[in-house]
Amino acid sequence: xxxxxxxxxxxxxxxxxxxxxxxxxxxxxxxxxxxxxxxxxxxxxxxxxxxxxxxxxxxxxxxxxxxxxxxxxxxxxxxxxxxxxxxxxxxxxxxxxxxxxxxxxxxxxxxxxxxxxxxxxxxxxxxxxxxxxxxxxxxxxxxxxxxxxxxxxxxxxxxxxxxxxxxxxxxxxxxxxxxxxxxxxxxxxxxxxxxxxxxxxxxxxxxxxxxxxxxxxxxxxxxxxxxxxxxxxxxxxxxxxxxxxxxxxxxxxxxxxxxxxxxxxxxxxxxxxxxxxxxxxxxxxxxxxxxxxxxxxxxxxxxxxxxxxxxxxxxxxxxxxxxxxxxxxxxxxxxxxxxxxxxxxxxxxxxxxxxxxxxxxxxxxxxxxxxxxxxxxxxxxxxxxxxxxxxxxxxxxxxxxxxxxxxxxxxxxxxxxxxxxxxxxxxxxxxxxxxxxxxx
Amino acid sequence: xxxxxxxxxxxxxxxxxxxxxxxxxxxxxxxxxxxxxxxxxxxxxxxxxxxxxxxxxxxxxxxxxxxxxxxxxxxxxxxxxxxxxxxxxxxxxxxxxxxxxxxxxxxxxxxxxxxxxxxxxxxxxxxxxxxxxxxxxxxxxxxxxxxxxxxxxxxxxxxxxxxxxxxxxxxxxxxxxxxxxxxxxxxxxxxxxxxxxxxxxxxxxxxxxxxxxxxxxxxxxxxxxxxxxxxxxxxxxxxxxxxxxxxxxxxxxxxxxxxxxxxxxxxxxxxxxxxxxxxxxxxxxxxxxxxxxxxxxxxxxxxxxxxxxxxxxxxxxxxxxxxxxxxxxxxxxxxxxxxxxxxxxxxxxxxxxxxxxxxxxxxxxxxxxxxxxxxxxxxxxxxxxxxxxxxxxxxxxxxxxxxxxxxxxxxxxxxxxxxxxxxxxxxxxxxxxxxxxxxx
Numbered sequence: 001x002x003x004x005x006x007x008x009x010x011x012x013x014x015x016x017x018x019x020x021x022x023x024x025x026x027x028x029x030x031x032x033x034x035x036x037x038x039x040x041x042x043x044x045x046x047x048x049x050x051x052x053x054x055x056x057x058x059x060x061x062x063x064x065x066x067x068x069x070x071x072x073x074x075x076x077x078x079x080x081x082x083x084x085x086x087x088x089x090x091x092x093x094x095x096x097x098x099x100x101x102x103x104x105x106x107x108x109x110x111x112x113x114x115x116x117x118x119x120x121x122x123x124x125x126x127x128x129x130x131x132x133x134x135x136x137x138x139x140x141x142x143x144x145x146x147x148x149x150x151x152x153x154x155x156x157x158x159x160x161x162x163x164x165x166x167x168x169x170x171x172x173x174x175x176x177x178x179x180x181x182x183x184x185x186x187x188x189x190x191x192x193x194x195x196x197x198x199x200x201x202x203x204x205x206x207x208x209x210x211x212x213x214x215x216x217x218x219x220x221x222x223x224x225x226x227x228x229x230x231x232x233x234x235x236x237x238x239x240x241x242x243x244x245x246x247x248x249x250x251x252x253x254x255x256x257x258x259x260x261x262x263x264x265x266x267x268x269x270x271x272x273x274x275x276x277x278x279x280x281x282x283x284x285x286x287x288x289x290x291x292x293x294x295x296x297x298x299x300x301x302x303x304x305x306x307x308x309x310x311x312x313x314x315x316x317x318x319x320x321x322x323x324x325x326x327x328x329x330x331x332x333x334x335x336x337x338x339x340x341x342x343x344x345x346x347x348x349x350x351x352x353x354x355x356x357x358x359x360x361x362x363x364x365x366x367x368x369x370x371x372x373x374x375x376x377x378x379x380x381x382x383x384x385x386x387x388x389x390x391x392x393x394x395x396x397x398x399x400x401x402x403x404x405x406x407x408x409x410x411x412x413x414x415x416x417x418x419x420x421x422x423x424x425x426x427x428x429x430x431x432x433x434x435x436x437x438x439x440x
Numbered sequence: 441x442x443x444x445x446x447x448x449x450x451x452x453x454x455x456x457x458x459x460x461x462x463x464x465x466x467x468x469x470x471x472x473x474x475x476x477x478x479x480x481x482x483x484x485x486x487x488x489x490x491x492x493x494x495x496x497x498x499x500x501x502x503x504x505x506x507x508x509x510x511x512x513x514x515x516x517x518x519x520x521x522x523x524x525x526x527x528x529x530x531x532x533x534x535x536x537x538x539x540x541x542x543x544x545x546x547x548x549x550x551x552x553x554x555x556x557x558x559x560x561x562x563x564x565x566x567x568x569x570x571x572x573x574x575x576x577x578x579x580x581x582x583x584x585x586x587x588x589x590x591x592x593x594x595x596x597x598x599x600x601x602x603x604x605x606x607x608x609x610x611x612x613x614x615x616x617x618x619x620x621x622x623x624x625x626x627x628x629x630x631x632x633x634x635x636x637x638x639x640x641x642x643x644x645x646x647x648x649x650x651x652x653x654x655x656x657x658x659x660x661x662x663x664x665x666x667x668x669x670x671x672x673x674x675x676x677x678x679x680x681x682x683x684x685x686x687x688x689x690x691x692x693x694x695x696x697x698x699x700x701x702x703x704x705x706x707x708x709x710x711x712x713x714x715x716x717x718x719x720x721x722x723x724x725x726x727x728x729x730x731x732x733x734x735x736x737x738x739x740x741x742x743x744x745x746x747x748x749x750x751x752x753x754x755x756x757x758x759x760x761x762x763x764x765x766x767x768x769x770x771x772x773x774x775x776x777x778x779x780x781x782x783x784x785x786x787x788x789x790x791x792x793x794x795x796x797x798x799x800x801x802x803x804x805x806x807x808x809x810x811x812x813x814x815x816x817x818x819x820x821x822x823x824x825x826x827x828x829x830x831x832x833x834x835x836x837x838x839x840x841x842x843x844x845x846x847x848x849x850x851x852x853x854x855x856x857x858x859x860x861x862x863x864x865x866x867x868x869x870x871x872x873x874x875x876x877x878x879x880x
Binding site (some may be wrong): 027134137140150151153154161162166168169170171173174178184185187188190198200201223224225226247250255258259261262263265266267297298299335343352353356357358359360434437 | 577612628697737
């Protein structure tokens with residue numbers, strides 16, 4: 001796991017003024033990655049790093065010699081239209097580029113002009129999915145979510161006996177993952193009403209979001225070669241925000257026995273920015289098990305994981321309805337929680353995924369699963385907040401929601417914050433529900 | 441759906457003698473696609489078409505002017521290291537290349553020398569996965585398999601109520617799909633013995649194969665735009681053989697509630713050759729429902745599908761053990777069946793997959809699900825043939841199998857055959873179980 005080093009020093013200031021403003025998501029201690037281009041001009045997408053309200057064009061920075069020679073070639077790899085080649089270079093390369101950027105961006109840097117000429121204001125940029133995601137795996141790492149949703153889908157059997165023994169996961173759809181700003185029509189499908197003898201077909205009536213973190217695989221593993229716990233985090237590049245949109249009525253009818261399918265694969269929204277594991281080093285926490293729960297099997301256990309397997313990423317969900325947009329009201333916060341409550345750590349997800357010899361590849365994405373916290377107001381999905389739609393959430397303007405309506409925009413935010421460390425932000429992940437193409 | 445045309449004429453003969461031999465998988469009426477190169481010389485993989493015991497190098501054929509001008513550009517696209525660009529060109533391009541090749545290969549073709557110079561004997565070739573498979577979806581289209589396996593996993597509830605209403609499917613792993621010849625170590629994982637209070641960890645004890653067909657998406661659809669039944673088959677490029685290796689003991693413990701994961705994603709083997717939907721036109725059959733079963737909902741129904749939605753591909757599984765290889769004995773046939781027994785058609789799988797707006801992309805792969813036929817000797821997996829391992833299969837040399845042993849090679853074969861039509865073969869799909877990396 002990443003250790004604290006000079007790049008984490010909370011006293012560091014940048015010559016990019018906006019990076020020193022209190023509350024910025026992107027101070028010099030963060031340096032997250034995205035793939036961007038100037039909005040609406042049709043130029044090529046390429047990799048960049050956020051600093052304050054600017055983006056450093058890494059390919060351009062490599063070309064104009066704005067970085068020290070040792071990291072030029074690494075930065076040049078980020079000039080591709082996806083970060084896969086850079087991700088495949090591994091943690092030493094990631095750390096070298098981070099250190100090079102950190103030094104070049106500090107207030108006392110000797111030469112600022114060349115790097116300044118390679119920046120674009122974030123306000124003028126658009127983003128795309130930052131990696132070619134070969135495979136996308138969604139996990140289920142909040143025991144609170146698993147229990148809450150299990151009660152609704154299987155009242156007599158909410159938490160399966162396997163849950164406390166292994167990170168439950170399943171494969172999701174790569175093709176429908178899109179970056180913040182995604183808008184998609186309400187999906188249609190088969191549903192079965194509780195008292196019906198035949199299924200119905202039509203637009204989803206119980207459309208929901210799921211508050212998750214995405215986890216990018218950096219370096220892969222060969223087929224047949226499991227990654228051990230002690231090596232697992234060195235294969236992880238970083239984290240993003242992820243909204244696993246879910247059609248609950250379609251899910252309830254289709255999911256047995258092979259799992260969710262059309263209820264999930266119509267859309268998944270991710271934040272453009274990937275916060276590196278190294279940037280998160282100040283926010284690591286011990287991984288513990290509740291009293292009485294089984295300890296992880298040896299292949300899911302390590303001293304480092306026990307000591308600092310968890311990560312304290314604060315998370316919140318906001319809802320902006322059509323009515324709020326019309327009236328100019330601010331988006332309403334629906335819930336807030338932290339990734340620290342996850343039952344399984346990033347390292348455990350990766351070790352479990354590969355223990356059977358399954359090969360991971362650079363750019364593969366894991367979803368954490370819905371990150372509901374211990375109390376109901378920390379729930380990461382409407383189906384939990386509203387007790388299956390029975391108790392609609394009341395919004396500040398008097399409107400209410402049992403499930404999502406057309407025109408609703410869901411906004412996920414994430415950040416790390418604690419005294420003595422710099423704030424590390426994730427930006428936002430925003431997606432909007434459009435009316436069904438069937439009308440009505 | 442493809443209509444019969446001059447390329448299907450069973451009287452056609454080729455100037456490539458081996459294509460006229462009775463029993464060949466690759467007569468002039470077939471013309472399946474693969475991606476190949478000369479074995480062991482490190483040259484680039486590129487697309488080819490089988491004729492008899494030869495492969496036509498399509499990029500080379502385009503370059504040397506061996507094809508009529510209208511199809512040169514189409515053949516040139518097949519010179520890529522994957523067929524995605526050709527698949528994306530759509531059914532008119534696929535048909536034009538097929539017609540061009542058919543005419544150039546006929547016994548009465550004027551110029552044979554240029555095309556002959558672009559051929560490589562299959563005996564000198566090696567193959568790779570013929571498309572960049574963005575997403576792999578595995579279905580469950582044999583009601584006999586679903587019932588047989590359901591009885592073993594859920595004795596009280598073998599066939600879920602949704603089964604007869606929708607094609608059940610789930611997302612699988614793309615990264616571990618490999619072409620015939622794949623060999624992989626026996627996977628390890630968690631299992632829970634029936635009477636145990638804690639799971640065990642170790643090499644899989646109930647390793648199985650699954651006899652499936654793979655279905656390649658040719659042209660995709662935009663996100664939010666479902667493909668209707670009448671258009672569905674025009675999006676399908678062709679079929680291959682597929683072995684969905686399965687670790688039954690890992691599966692039983694992990695699969696609830698989100699479906700199979702590590703029990704499946706360690707390896708999937710496909711045949712190198714893709715038989716086009718057009719080549720299969722003579723073997724189409726009506727799609728029918730058993731008396732008393734519900735008719736498909738309108739979005740899964742069409743006149744063309746009722747008339748000829750099914751395909752009569754004969755299938756068989758053979759097992760070659762280490763002992764057979766040592767003694768020189770032939771591989772033993774474990775079962776034989778036909779794709780005609782599938783409960784859902786190719787068009788229905790594609791229409792269902794996209795009805796929620798999920799976008800498919802060229803090169804995406806569907807698995808049909810295990811294609812067990814109506815009787816137990818037509819079962820497509822050992823778990824069915826052996827009643828969950830209780831009644832081991834006896835092999836011709838006196839050996840027996842409840843599940844697969846190390847060194848076992850499973851060979852899938854497929855072909856279409858009927859009086860008045862040319863035989864259309866799929867070649868073979870072969871994969872081998874290696875010992876666990878844990879030893880023992």
